[in-house]
Amino acid sequence: MAAAKKSFIMEHLRKAHMIELLAKGRRLDGRELLDYRPIEIKCNIIQKANGSAQVNLGNTQVIAGVKIEVGAPFPDTPDKGLLVVNAEILPLASPYAEPGPPDEEAIELSRVVDRGVRESGMIDLSKLVLIPGQKVRAVFVDVSVLNVDGNLIDATSYAVVSALMTTKMPVLEVSEGGGIVEKAEYIPLPFSTIPVSVTFARIGDSLIVDPDSEEESVMDARITLTTVEGGHLCAGQKGLAGGLTYEQIMFAAETAKIKGQEIREVIKKAVASVG
């Protein structure tokens, strides 16, 4: 996505104004520094997918869909299924998004969300093996970003996790000849912990969570920290052309644990409601 063309004077004014406001602990839309916007999660909205979820995080809207296929494992992990997360920032999502292959922003988005899920151990890939070294289940999680209003990483992450949690896959049996027979029965994906990412923006000296597009347009640095059930960290990614102090990072790590637990409950509730 091309960066928004900016009026440079207006940009500096807006940033100065926002820094002043944040120093008083307030944000343009009235939120506290560590408040998320409303999070709405709707699961099972795409019947043709094995699992799906739409997440609205304020005006940011994303849909994740899970498709499960049979494929070959990677040569160096013959005893593991495949997990592939891929996000596309659709051209309908923003005046700055353009058709074409994913740019570096979309690739980073996909890979950060992928690592959050993968490193948390949420999905036990060793349970997705059909014939070791030959046939495994491949879990494709595709994300379509429909409207961009900041913090795509968290919205995408929650959609991916919710879609995985509501995924049903057919029981498969390996026949004697090595063929795969699909049964009419469906089982859930083998998942355990729920990883939750929390994304911070640094604007001036203030650290806020869940920046919207206007805040992102003036932020200096970004950091995403993902925690597992219980609060341990499992993934992190600093972004943008600014830095962070040691103290800011430690503060973010503590906050990610607390906010992560709150959001984990939101996800659980949304998933339970379609249970």
Place this chain on the structure above:
Amino acid sequence: MAAAKKSFIMEHLRKAHMIELLAKGRRLDGRELLDYRPIEIKCNIIQKANGSAQVNLGNTQVIAGVKIEVGAPFPDTPDKGLLVVNAEILPLASPYAEPGPPDEEAIELSRVVDRGVRESGMIDLSKLVLIPGQKVRAVFVDVSVLNVDGNLIDATSYAVVSALMTTKMPVLEVSEGGGIVEKAEYIPLPFSTIPVSVTFARIGDSLIVDPDSEEESVMDARITLTTVEGGHLCAGQKGLAGGLTYEQIMFAAETAKIKGQEIREVIKKAVASVG
């Protein structure tokens, strides 16, 4: 192919002049509204291909070549051979054609001609199976457009059909181990009906067949209707940024039947002449 850069005033004048002329039932090159330009078809011009034909439709020149290979069927049609039609508007064909992968115009051309052949049932793909679900014949029909002077769809369609009708393929035998053995004998492709497309241009209120480049540069809408032996319709495609009335479409459907039968005879004669 990039649209021709146009002088807008000249374009409007030319169009006004052409509409006036067409209202009197005449065309710039002297044809009647429902006259085709001369159609020349030469078959078997590429010895390395299994079948081939060059079609000159006025100054529009195209060559189709058929290559038959052995491939795997699509998973959802294990009992059918493959048919692939692909047309390239070569950069030597026009000042507006450019090197590179096919643009939307070339893709539409390929797909419209492909559907005309496919939906007519001309080629019985079920007779091209060698080992069901594993090995089938794959019929590649590639078209090189050498000179563009309007109505590429019909020229390409006639070249593809003529090339298929003159195609010879080696007899193949499946050995016990599942290998494929090529015999020295050659047989024709199993084909039945001859689909013939007829393309109309609407310019103002007039409907003409076989538009040349000059007519295409001012046409409002295009419609192609393909008929099979006996006159039933088997494929259709409206194109361009204008519409058609109900009556124009019904008139086109009737005309496609009549002109289609005339052109079918031309194709048969060309094919018969190479035995």
Place this chain on the structure above:
Amino acid sequence: MAAAKKSFIMEHLRKAHMIELLAKGRRLDGRELLDYRPIEIKCNIIQKANGSAQVNLGNTQVIAGVKIEVGAPFPDTPDKGLLVVNAEILPLASPYAEPGPPDEEAIELSRVVDRGVRESGMIDLSKLVLIPGQKVRAVFVDVSVLNVDGNLIDATSYAVVSALMTTKMPVLEVSEGGGIVEKAEYIPLPFSTIPVSVTFARIGDSLIVDPDSEEESVMDARITLTTVEGGHLCAGQKGLAGGLTYEQIMFAAETAKIKGQEIREVIKKAVASVG
């Protein structure tokens, strides 16, 4: 690599000056017309590669690395291993190099060096077959050009030949089931003659060897001739938008034999030093 943007007047002056100088048998950097710049060859510099060599030819710097894999032979040469030479002019090598897939200059470079090795018969590809028609060794020689200062063809050629000569590959055994078992033992690639390319530039009426970037920027034509041990020619490629006389070509052929033998000794010595 985009051609250098040039000041046209300066270019003409520089060329005139250089032609004058060359007519007196002298070059800008003091070399004789048939002198190479110093050739430094360091082998085995990349431990993860099966073979490797860095060549510095004046300020031109290239690294070649050999990786040996198991692959399928081409259908029309079931009894031969694979040899693939691929050179990339890295963006760090010159202000005019750009990231992206190889352009025509890099493709020509790869293919000319590839043919020099291939046509010389240096590598006996028939000795790289594991299971005829099914599994063979594939020898990938990748070249990263690190700094461009003229005569990439020769620098790349010497690096590729030196890397191949120092290549060690694991002994492979074909098990009964057709599997490939890798042994802990290593053997050299089966090579015989050492092909050596010699590249000439024509500037005005003078023929020089090993042009640097400044000489290349004014050269009229280029010719590369490769000889095998003993002096026979095995490959040639004329380049650039100028021509050569019959006499110039015959002179180049004789000179390629003499200079080739000198450089062959340099390569042998470098290879022997790591033996």
Place this chain on the structure above:
Amino acid sequence: MGKLINNGIRLDGRRVDELRPYKLEVGVLKNADGSAYIELGKNKIIVAVYGPKEVHPKHIALPDRCVIRCRYHMSPFSTDVRKTPAPSRREIEISKVIREALEPTILVEEYPRTAIDIFLEVLQSDGGSRCAGITAAALALADAGISMCDLVVACAAGKVDGTMVLDLSDIEDKEGEADMPVAVMPNLGIITLLQLDGILTHEEFKQGIDLALEGCRRLHEAQRKALMDRYFKTAPNQEVE
């Protein structure tokens, strides 16, 4: 008895001249200048319009009119078997015919030197997704305030088990004899999309177009209602018109 129609009743319980259930909504995306959403059978399609806006690169701008660009794209999870995200040749052709179905109604001369982008995303696909997409895209254009001389509405007819039927589902499209998508400017009666795949007699061809136009007429009512809901529902109990 056919396998797709029994006693005049189709597999999904419809009569031969019945549409699948549908739902139309206008103004569903915040960033787009105009947007709309359609469900038709299992189809779920969202459409955004951006423009009129500056054109990049500039040399493709036209001095006397705007450029219309259109992209029909399927999300990877929208199909029975996962679709790779890169646009297929099918998607490229459909993008073209959708653009050409909508362009006749846009007053392109009102927006010289600009571009209008129409993006259709198929979130779930069923038979007739190009028609459903056109019906929604016309609403998104209206929502964006683009000058048009009419709406455009689309619907397919086809031949299934020897009978002409309206609005083919996925399985009817695959197993049936013919499919014919039609788009029309409903007030002007101008047909702006016509495709045919499969063999029809001339009589069936006419029947099919008549049937498709009848489907378009009904969907056009739904279009009008969706626009009303968006723009004139000032108070809950006060239906405008």
Place this chain on the structure above:
Amino acid sequence: MGKLINNGIRLDGRRVDELRPYKLEVGVLKNADGSAYIELGKNKIIVAVYGPKEVHPKHIALPDRCVIRCRYHMSPFSTDVRKTPAPSRREIEISKVIREALEPTILVEEYPRTAIDIFLEVLQSDGGSRCAGITAAALALADAGISMCDLVVACAAGKVDGTMVLDLSDIEDKEGEADMPVAVMPNLGIITLLQLDGILTHEEFKQGIDLALEGCRRLHEAQRKALMDRYFKTAPNQEVE
């Protein structure tokens, strides 16, 4: 006795210094500014020239000369096994050497800030297609009225069964010991293309070039005749020169 030459006679019946049958034609395409067609053995190649014309993008234009662009491309049906339409690395290299074989004869300074495009399409391929392509392309340039200081004509020599032969066929190219394509400006005697694949002694190298130049001389006669036929055949029985 070799398998490719027996008693001085090659598989296709030729002597070692004989060309394959050929046919040259000028002005075969309507839209191109210049065009030509060549058959040489089984080769069938058509060439179009467009230009001098405006350059896009503009920043690649040169202030003191024209840019020459060249594309050698094989139709998918031109080869024994179907070739995918996307340009291969081989086609990209051959496009470059053909351009560099033709460029020495073009008076590029006469056309500052413009481009000349040369498009070669191989409709059927045989040994020596790059040489045949160059021979035809020079005619297409002449047909386009481009200022040139000479024509260019090309022909290969090579080593087959230990013998130096002229104009290798497909099988001689594949099974033979060496192949050496040569292009020359026939009146000026300047060599503009030289490639060699395969081992030759210096004596054989010289023989090969001499043989190739002799082939070029004969093909140049054919070039002149083709141009005559196109431009000076005013009346049927009146041979000009």
Place this chain on the structure above:
Amino acid sequence: MGKLINNGIRLDGRRVDELRPYKLEVGVLKNADGSAYIELGKNKIIVAVYGPKEVHPKHIALPDRCVIRCRYHMSPFSTDVRKTPAPSRREIEISKVIREALEPTILVEEYPRTAIDIFLEVLQSDGGSRCAGITAAALALADAGISMCDLVVACAAGKVDGTMVLDLSDIEDKEGEADMPVAVMPNLGIITLLQLDGILTHEEFKQGIDLALEGCRRLHEAQRKALMDRYFKTAPNQEVE
């Protein structure tokens, strides 16, 4: 006993807080405006900087600052299994995080309307190549004379066999529990890169950052020495500072 650490000693003989052997060199390429080379364990990485320079295409230039572009690329022979030359998604992401780790220190406002290109080529890869690349790239920027408010230096810490360790090798990265690359502006103490893959308690996270920063401190000494060697070693036996 773990399989990667025994009695506090790692497979390659290091203690848990020890760096692999390293070597830093400045000014290694002739054409680049600045360049540097680093070896760290088996990593061999060369970095070139070009700029500040004119931007193409012009519309991506910024009126009040320079654009920083960065490419991290692995040579095909740099890895255990040959890597195809086209950039992978991993390389694209790493290019972005390296650029964002370096950009905070560059005084971009000093170079309006220009671009600075940073090219990293991994000639041989080992664990921690992105960190080693950043450490070398900062030297290449300094060598190019780019205005910076500090250097940048990077090092990873991680968890292996339950223990926090410094500067993970390839096998420790693959078989260990967690890897955390960190970059810092050493004099200002600002952290410009932080990534984490794998589960850590908050205490381990803090330990890891402390360990990584200690590694950075040591590598920063090496950076300073490399710059001294390049710029102030006027006579062999005269060490400056």
